[in-house]
Amino acid sequence: MTKHSFFGELYVLKIGGSVLTDKATERIARTSTLKRISEEIAIAQPRNLILIHGAGSFGHPQAKMYLVSREIKDALITHETVKKLNMMMVSALTDRGLKAIPLHPLSAVVSKGGEIEYKLKDQIELALKQGIIPVLHGDIILDARGGFSILSGDQLVVYAAKEFKASRVGVGTDVDGVLDDTGVVIRELTASDVAKRNITGSEHVDVTGGMKEKVDLLVQLAARYKIPAVLFNATKESNVVKFLRGDGLLGTVITGRLRRREKVKNTDTIQ
Ligand SMILES: Nc1ncnc2c1ncn2[C@@H]1O[C@H](COP(=O)(O)OP(=O)(O)O)[C@@H](O)[C@H]1O
Ligand SMILES: [Mg+2]
Numbered sequence: 001m002t003k004h005s006f007f008g009e010l011y012v013l014k015i016g017g018s019v020l021t022d023k024a025t026e027r028i029a030r031t032s033t034l035k036r037i038s039e040e041i042a043i044a045q046p047r048n049l050i051l052i053h054g055a056g057s058f059g060h061p062q063a064k065m066y067l068v069s070r071e072i073k074d075a076l077i078t079h080e081t082v083k084k085l086n087m088m089m090v091s092a093l094t095d096r097g098l099k100a101i102p103l104h105p106l107s108a109v110v111s112k113g114g115e116i117e118y119k120l121k122d123q124i125e126l127a128l129k130q131g132i133i134p135v136l137h138g139d140i141i142l143d144a145r146g147g148f149s150i151l152s153g154d155q156l157v158v159y160a161a162k163e164f165k166a167s168r169v170g171v172g173t174d175v176d177g178v179l180d181d182t183g184v185v186i187r188e189l190t191a192s193d194v195a196k197r198n199i200t201g202s203e204h205v206d207v208t209g210g211m212k213e214k215v216d217l218l219v220q221l222a223a224r225y226k227i228p229a230v231l232f233n234a235t236k237e238s239n240v241v242k243f244l245r246g247d248g249l250l251g252t253v254i255t256g257r258l259r260r261r262e263k264v265k266n267t268d269t270i271q
Contacts, residue, residue, distance in 0.1 A: 006128060009167040010048040011244060012160045013041075014153050017056020017138070018174035019234045020085065023204035026057045029085060034092040037240055041133070042096045044244035048128050050160045051089075051100070054153040055138040058085035060205045063140065063150050067207065075140045075148045079106050086137045099132040105139035105151050112144040116151065118159050125164075136160070138208065152208035154217050162225045169227060170243040170250075171214065172234025177251035178215060189254045191219045215254065222256035229254050 015037060022028040041049065055063070059082040066074035086102050093100035108119045120136070127134040138153040154171070161169045177185035181198055189197075194215055202210030209216075218229045232239050232251030242248050 006048050008047040011046050012050045012166040012169045014052040014157045014171045016173040017054030021056030023056050038092040038096040040240035044241050046244050049133050052136045052153045052156045055082040058082050060207050063207045078140050090135050103134050103136045109141045111149045154214045158217050158221045161227050169229035171231045174235050176233045190257050191223045218254040
C-alpha cells in the first residue's frame, strides 16, 4: 500500500497503560479517562486513525508472572486480561458514536528468531477504508524459540507508522514528555541526544522497558524511516485533541535529525 491509498492524513496514536490504568494496582482501569479520550477523538474526528494502547496493570504484572513461570496459563491470563482493557477502550469509542474494532496481536503476530512478523496489514487497511478505527494493544505473541514473547504497544507504534507511512505519530503517556535530569521537558530529541541522556525505565511494573525502550524505538522510527513522533501527556485534558489537530507545542518531539558521522543501529528488529 502507498501513502496515497488513503484520502487525507493517517495518524498513529498510542495511549499508554500509564494513562488508561492505575499501574500500581492490578486490573484497575481509569474509566473516566477511557471516556475522555474517546470524546477527544470524537471531537477531532481524524479520518484515518490507528489506535494502539498499552496494557498497564492489565498486562505488565501478569506478563511478569509468565516470564518467571513460563507456564501457558500465565501467558493466557496476560492475554485475557489485556483483552478486557481493549474491550473497554473499544466500547468507550463506540459509546461515543465512533466506529472501532479490536485487533489482538496474539492472533496475527509472531516472533521468529527475534524478528517480529506482523500479519495485521489487511485487517488495519480494510478497517481504515471503512472509516473504522482499529484498536490494537500490547500482547503476548508466540515465539518460534518456544513459548511466548511480549509485544509492546510501543513496538506496534513503530510497525503501524512505517507500514502505513503515518503523517503524524503520537505517544501519550503519564509524563509531560521526556524529562531531563532537572525534570524539565526536553522539547526535541535526536538519536545522538538520547545516548547522552539519563533515560530510565518506569517506576511501575513495566516488562517492556518503560521510557528508555519507548524512546529508543521512536528514535529508530525517526532516524530510519524519517517519521517523527511526539511524546506527550495524555492524562491531561485536551492533549489528545491538540495532537490530532496539530495544535500547539506538545511534549517532546523525537526527530531523525542526525549529526554528522552519527550512525544509527542498522537493524530492522524492534525488540
Ligand atoms: N527521563 C524520563 N522522562 C520521563 N519519564 C521517565 C524518564 N525516565 C523514566 N521515566 C518513567 O517512564 C514512565 C513512562 O513509561 P511507562 O511507564 O512505560 O509508560 P506507558 O505505560 O505509557 O508506556 C514515566 O511515568 C516515568 O516514571
Ligand atoms: Mg510502557
